[in-house]
Amino acid sequence: MSQFVCVRLIQGNGLDLTLFQFDYDLTFAAFFLNADRTLYGRYGTRSSLKEAEADMSLAGFRDALAAALKLHAGYPGNREALAGKQAHEPRFKVPEEYPALREFKLKLDYEKKEFNGCIHCHQVRDAERRLLRERNEPLSDRDMFPWPIPDLVGLALDPEKRATVKSIADGSPAARAGFRTGDDLVSLSGQALVSTADVQWVLHNANDGAKLPVRVKRDDREATLMLELPTGWRRAADVSWRPTSWDLRRMATGGLVLENLTDDERHEAGVADDKLALRVKYVGQFGAHAAGRDAGFQKGDIVIEYDGVSKRLTESGLFAHATQVRKLRDRIPITVLRKGERVKLTLPMQ
Amino acid sequence: MRRVAMCVVCLGAIAWWAVSPAVAQDRKAKIVNDREAFKDSDLWTYNNLDEGIAQAKKTGKPLLAVLRCIP
Numbered sequence: 001m002s003q004f005v006c007v008r009l010i011q012g013n014g015l016d017l018t019l020f021q022f023d024y025d026l027t028f029a030a031f032f033l034n035a036d037r038t039l040y041g042r043y044g045t046r047s048s049l050k051e052a053e054a055d056m057s058l059a060g061f062r063d064a065l066a067a068a069l070k071l072h073a074g075y076p077g078n079r080e081a082l083a084g085k086q087a088h089e090p091r092f093k094v095p096e097e098y099p100a101l102r103e104f105k106l107k108l109d110y111e112k113k114e115f116n117g118c119i120h121c122h123q124v125r126d127a128e129r130r131l132l133r134e135r136n137e138p139l140s141d142r143d144m145f146p147w148p149i150p151d152l153v154g155l156a157l158d159p160e161k162r163a164t165v166k167s168i169a170d171g172s173p174a175a176r177a178g179f180r181t182g183d184d185l186v187s188l189s190g191q192a193l194v195s196t197a198d199v200q201w202v203l204h205n206a207n208d209g210a211k212l213p214v215r216v217k218r219d220d221r222e223a224t225l226m227l228e229l230p231t232g233w234r235r236a237a238d239v240s241w242r243p244t245s246w247d248l249r250r251m252a253t254g255g256l257v258l259e260n261l262t263d264d265e266r267h268e269a270g271v272a273d274d275k276l277a278l279r280v281k282y283v284g285q286f287g288a289h290a291a292g293r294d295a296g297f298q299k300g301d302i303v304i305e306y307d308g309v310s311k312r313l314t315e316s317g318l319f320a321h322a323t324q325v326r327k328l329r330d331r332i333p334i335t336v337l338r339k340g341e342r343v344k345l346t347l348p349m350q
Numbered sequence: 351m352r353r354v355a356m357c358v359v360c361l362g363a364i365a366w367w368a369v370s371p372a373v374a375q376d377r378k379a380k381i382v383n384d385r386e387a388f389k390d391s392d393l394w395t396y397n398n399l400d401e402g403i404a405q406a407k408k409t410g411k412p413l414l415a416v417l418r419c420i421p
Contacts, residue, residue, distance in 0.1 A: 005414070006393050006402075006416070007394070007396075007399055007416070008388060008394050008418065009399065009415060009416065010417075010418060010419060011397070011420075016399065029416070029417040032412055035403055035406035035407040035410075072411075072412040118419070
């Protein structure tokens with residue numbers, strides 16, 4: 001650590017979005033930079049609400065630090081390998097420029113006891129989605145399913161390492177590409193990797209059908225594999241654990257929290273395996289999050305048809321339908337099972 | 351059940367936050383404690399990216415910027 005100049009940032013107010021683009025649902029994020037603001041890499045991965053830091057480790061962070069130091073030592077000769085890692089031109093340069101965040105101050109002066117009014121990182125993602133929603137623009141898959149973890153393409157990376165393959169899912173894009181357990185990922189799409197977060201950055205920005213060259217170190221030799229991303233690959237992501245799903249629920253379910261039924265529960269309710277069945281686990285009670293309650297939904301209702309869709313969906317898939325197909329202020333028909341009876345309700349899109 | 355409970359707790363917390371000076375005090379305490387913990391650090395620059403960049407330029411070291419919200 002002493003080989004770095006270390007800066008601790010504790011709030012999103014005034015956050016430079018031309019530099020800091022990352023998974024805003026993290027509890028901990030780190031950036032490795034040159035003084036000229038060239039980014040060497042990112043650190044920080046999360047795939048669970050309860051176990052917020054299970055995808056990170058001190059050993060993995062140490063490896064990322066070491067990899068960043070190597071990139072620093074090779075700079076500026078390695079600029080080409082870093083080009084793709086740099087942040088893209090953001091819609092707004094700081095969070096406070098988003099309409100939803102204009103009430104916040106650019107800087108909190110703690111000397112003047114301004115201890116409240118923090119912008120939390122997840123509010124940046126919320127503000128972006130809200131902006132699109134209010135403009136009646138559908139959310140893209142990238143907006144809806146941000147920062148995909150490599151597991152989505154069948155590649156589980158070891159949190160204790162920089163970017164080492166821990167396992168590969170059978171039949172997955174990673175299996176088809178020829179990855180093996182223990183492969184050490186050197187680069188992806190030509191970008192040098194210091195962590196799983198760097199892998200996620202490439203995946204986050206990749207399009208359906210993209211073919212991503214991956215340089216791997218295997219048995220002291222290097223090889224190039226080709227990772228092909230199938231159409232709709234990121235739609236398998238579960239976003240329901242994310243803090244930013246809170247605002248998606250406002251938009252898509254009027255504040256209802258929905259959960260999958262088990263196979264036994266489906267059988268008991270008489271719902272086929274390939275059909276929609278999401279149980280209302282919680283009904284919001286305040287403000288816009290009470291729209292579901294006001295529309296007549298009750299805890300325990302089982303949603304079996306949502307806006308004409310009756311195929312099996314997760315809560316995340318339902319969010320996607322609502323924000324990609326439906327617009328603000330649309331009113332959609334929903335059918336639920338309540339005590340064995342079908343009940344038809346209408347929910348306003350927000 | 352845990353998620354439901356969490357949502358209830360969150361909503362309750364938000365409502366409480368709006369009315370309770372004790373919460374503001376708690377947040378103040380967290381920030382004060384966090385600043386205090388880093389006050390005498392030779393390693394960390396606190397909440398000032400520009401200062402960190404200036405130091406990195408001066409020393410030739412790379413910069414490590416850590417984002418860690420105080421909830």
